[in-house]
Amino acid sequence: MTTNTFVAGSGFLYRMDPRAKIMAMLLICVLLFLAITLEGLYATVVLLILVGSVNTGLRHTGRTFKSILPMLLFMALFMPFNVRSGQSLVSIGSFTLITREGALQAARLGGRFIGITYACTLLFATTPMTDVMLALRWYRLPYKASLVVTLSFTYIPFIADSFTQISESHRLREGGELEKRRSVFKRLRDLLPTLTSALVVALRSIPYLAMSLEQRGFGRSEKRTSYHSLDSYRHGFTDFVISLTIPIVFWLTFRAR
Amino acid sequence: MNCPAKGGKELCLEVRALSFTYHSWKEAKNTPVLTGVDLCLEQGSRTLLLAPFDRGKSTLARIISGLCPKYLPGVLEGSVHVCGKDLAHTEPWQLLLDCGYVSQNPQEQFVALSVEDEVAFPLESLGLGREEIARRVDTALTNWGLQDLRSSSQQELSGGERKRVLLALQQAVNPRLWVLDESFDDLDRSWREYLTTLIREGEGTTLVLASRYLEQFEDLFDRYALLEGGKVRFGAKAEILHLFSVLCGDGLANPLKGQKLSKNVEHTLVCSDLVTVRTRVSTLEARPFRLSVPHFTITSGDLITLVGPNGSGKSTFSRLLCGLDEPRGGSFTLDGKKMGARDLNRSVGYLFQNPDLQIFLPTVREELSWSLKRRKDLSPDQVTAMVGECAALFGLDLEETPSTMSYPLRKALQAAVYYLLDRPFYILDELDNALTYSVALSIIALLRRNGAGILLITHDRTFASLVGESTYAIEAGVLESI
Numbered sequence: 001m002t003t004n005t006f007v008a009g010s011g012f013l014y015r016m017d018p019r020a021k022i023m024a025m026l027l028i029c030v031l032l033f034l035a036i037t038l039e040g041l042y043a044t045v046v047l048l049i050l051v052g053s054v055n056t057g058l059r060h061t062g063r064t065f066k067s068i069l070p071m072l073l074f075m076a077l078f079m080p081f082n083v084r085s086g087q088s089l090v091s092i093g094s095f096t097l098i099t100r101e102g103a104l105q106a107a108r109l110g111g112r113f114i115g116i117t118y119a120c121t122l123l124f125a126t127t128p129m130t131d132v133m134l135a136l137r138w139y140r141l142p143y144k145a146s147l148v149v150t151l152s153f154t155y156i157p158f159i160a161d162s163f164t165q166i167s168e169s170h171r172l173r174e175g176g177e178l179e180k181r182r183s184v185f186k187r188l189r190d191l192l193p194t195l196t197s198a199l200v201v202a203l204r205s206i207p208y209l210a211m212s213l214e215q216r217g218f219g220r221s222e223k224r225t226s227y228h229s230l231d232s233y234r235h236g237f238t239d240f241v242i243s244l245t246i247p248i249v250f251w252l253t254f255r256a257r
Numbered sequence: 258m259n260c261p262a263k264g265g266k267e268l269c270l271e272v273r274a275l276s277f278t279y280h281s282w283k284e285a286k287n288t289p290v291l292t293g294v295d296l297c298l299e300q301g302s303r304t305l306l307l308a309p310f311d312r313g314k315s316t317l318a319r320i321i322s323g324l325c326p327k328y329l330p331g332v333l334e335g336s337v338h339v340c341g342k343d344l345a346h347t348e349p350w351q352l353l354l355d356c357g358y359v360s361q362n363p364q365e366q367f368v369a370l371s372v373e374d375e376v377a378f379p380l381e382s383l384g385l386g387r388e389e390i391a392r393r394v395d396t397a398l399t400n401w402g403l404q405d406l407r408s409s410s411q412q413e414l415s416g417g418e419r420k421r422v423l424l425a426l427q428q429a430v431n432p433r434l435w436v437l438d439e440s441f442d443d444l445d446r447s448w449r450e451y452l453t454t455l456i457r458e459g460e461g462t463t464l465v466l467a468s469r470y471l472e473q474f475e476d477l478f479d480r481y482a483l484l485e486g487g488k489v490r491f492g493a494k495a496e497i498l499h500l501f502s503v504l505c506g507d508g509l510a511n512p513l514k515g516q517k518l519s520k521n522v523e524h525t526l527v528c529s530d531l532v533t534v535r536t537r538v539s540t541l542e543a544r545p546f547r548l549s550v551p552h553f554t555i556t557s558g559d560l561i562t563l564v565g566p567n568g569s570g571k572s573t574f575s576r577l578l579c580g581l582d583e584p585r586g587g588s589f590t591l592d593g594k595k596m597g598a599r600d601l602n603r604s605v606g607y608l609f610q611n612p613d614l615q616i617f618l619p620t621v622r623e624e625l626s627w628s629l630k631r632r633k634d635l636s637p638d639q640v641t642a643m644v645g646e647c648a649a650l651f652g653l654d655l656e657e658t659p660s661t662m663s664y665p666l667r668k669a670l671q672a673a674v675y676y677l678l679d680r681p682f683y684i685l686d687e688l689d690n691a692l693t694y695s696v697a698l699s700i701i702a703l704l705r706r707n708g709a710g711i712l713l714i715t716h717d718r719t720f721a722s723l724v725g726e727s728t729y730a731i732e733a734g735v736l737e738s739i
Contacts, residue, residue, distance in 0.1 A: 008538060008540050128371070130369075161412065165614045166614070169614060169617075171581070171602055172581070172606065173628045173674065200660075205365070208328075208366075211327075211365075212365070212367070212368045214324075214348065214349040214350050215349050215358065216350075216368060216382055217382025217383060219350040220350045220351070220353065220382050220384075222383060224381050225387065226381060226387070227373075227381055227391065228374075229387070
């Protein structure tokens with residue numbers, strides 16, 4: 001009922017202390033929303049993509065980008081029309097279609113979206129979920145809250161997995177040359193039952209997840225122990241320094257004046 | 258007498274006058290699943306409870322584990338005591354050391370993200386020290402042959418491997434009562450033998466619920482019972498087996514013997530020099546899985562069985578054969594013509610091990626008509642007639658909601674969906690799980706009646722002998738005819 005987001009590897013990010021990684025992730029997300037230049041924003045994004053490619057491989061990095069591509073296209077198509085004021089870039093007669101400000105805002109939003117996606121993906125792809133949970137508990141988050149956070153992050157890929165399985169099943173049920181030719185609109189409409197089914201599968205699994213957690217003793221009065229520990233991460237201090245330094249250096253270098 | 262008089266051994270499970278009716282989401286009330294069940298198990302006893310499908314076996318198991326009606330709402334009457342605890346006042350987590358339940362569908366029980374974490378989770382709940390948890394996890398994983406898979410996620414495991422993880426978890430916790438719902442299904446022969454040994458040599462109490470009498474059950478149990486008409490009936494082994502056999506229709510003729518096929522078409526699907534390699538994304542330690550198929554042929558009307566240990570690649574081969582995955586090397590030809598993945602999608606029907614991955618729509622009618630409605634050669638009236646006829650053949654109610662139907666009925670619906678597609682070939686991945694032989698055989702006969710070639714994946718030798726005319730096996734990553 002949950003899907004693993006971890007991708008095995010041996011890069012430097014895998015050896016980095018998860019507590020420091022969580023801090024780096026949060027600081028980078030904050031940095032993306034601070035008043036920095038567009039160049040600075042995209043420099044951060046490029047750094048994240050590079051780090052991702054070195055650690056989890058080009059394939060995983062590409063797949064992450066592919067998964068957010070529809071959303072990015074949507075932003076690129078519609079965001080520029082939202083801002084009507086400023087220097088006109090594209091116009092039909094006297095009607096301004098796209099302004100410079102609109103295009104810049106779309107670029108900024110797109111950059112933030114890609115940045116946040118990669119920052120989160122890098123954390124969960126290079127850290128086993130049990131270590132993420134231990135790190136959250138180190139930050140004094142109660143066990144139940146940590147469990148909810150980690151379960152949520154594994155539940156989203158589970159819905160994506162269900163969607164793939166249902167699409168595969170539909171593929172096997174197609175009629176081939178006997179099948180009616182379907183327009184693009186109809187094909188898009190056909191996605192709806194698949195999406196609905198994936199959501200239904202996900203919703204149906206919730207009571208089973210709760211059932212299994214209780215069966216495994218979740219809720220008992222004994223103090224819960226932990227099979228794993230964060231002792232194997234040996235360079236905690238250095239990792240914290242790196243996690244603090246990079247976002248601060250980026251902010252100092254690229255802050256808007 | 259289902260409950261021995263007090264004064265004998267201490268009772269581990271005491272069920273008295275138990276009745277249960279599922280909550281109905283429609284106007285009409287549901288019929289009771291269990292009515293006045295009395296069931297008492299003495300400490301250390303080993304009991305086999307047989308029941309044909311859809312008779313309340315899994316419901317009973319969930320009630321004993323404290324999960325029903327808490328999570329599956331319904332009206333419960335009577336009393337259930339597990340190791341002296343009254344379940345009316347006990348939460349499931351309080352039963353961790355008293356009752357361990359292994360579900361028929363292992364997927365629904367996974368909570369952690371790796372095999373070792375799954376086994377460690379309840380031990381952490383018990384508050385055990387790290388060394389003790391590590392020792393128990395290691396022992397259980399070694400015993401169940403899961404050491405190489407310890408960091409794998411459940412998505413990367415086969416059905417049999419998932420079952421082994423849940424059984425390893427039971428072994429690590431070692432509760433006083435083990436409730437095993439169809440736990441021998443999905444396991445290959447060697448792991449069935451291991452489970453048999455574990456039950457035989459264990460000091461705890463075991464309740465095995467099954468819808469088939471397997472060869473491994475011979476001389477394993479000291480009590481035999483039958484669940485029929487909502488009641489549990491104990492008796493001598495011979496008596497219970499006879500009654501069960503009658504209920505399951507074992508005396509009925511095998512519909513595959515001498516079956517007349519209605520279509521006289523002849524198709525041959527050939528796979529040559531197939532190679533596929535799969536890596537596990539969750540671990541760097543495991544070697545990549547490699548499967549090669551030098552030659553495989555299936556012709557219309559064929560009944561072929563495919564056997565192999567858990568995780569040997571049976572489902573991987575099935576995915577290649579129906580075009581869901583593409584091989585790294587090799588080719589497929591149908592009647593001499595080269596086939597791509599899309600052609601295979603339309604020529605080979607693949608009934609997944611888990612029917613829930615293939616049925617999604619709100620009613621049986623919609624599920625059956627989904628593909629037919631998309632065909633240009635059929636009018637709405639023809640679709641209605643075909644759907645009605647198919648539902649009657651498979652014993653399905655068109656207005657029923659698939660998600661609330663029993664597991665075997667969902668399997669029947671999954672088969673009915675493919676029957677309407679009229680594919681030249683079908684792969685049936687462990688169709689016999691949780692079905693009686695007679696029901697599984699009749700489903701195969703229906704799918705084959707238009708001349709389809711059948712490839713059946715099964716771990717049950719008896720069932721394989723009833724079906725297969727020829728057999729392929731996967732050993733050490735190579736699929737060959739035996």
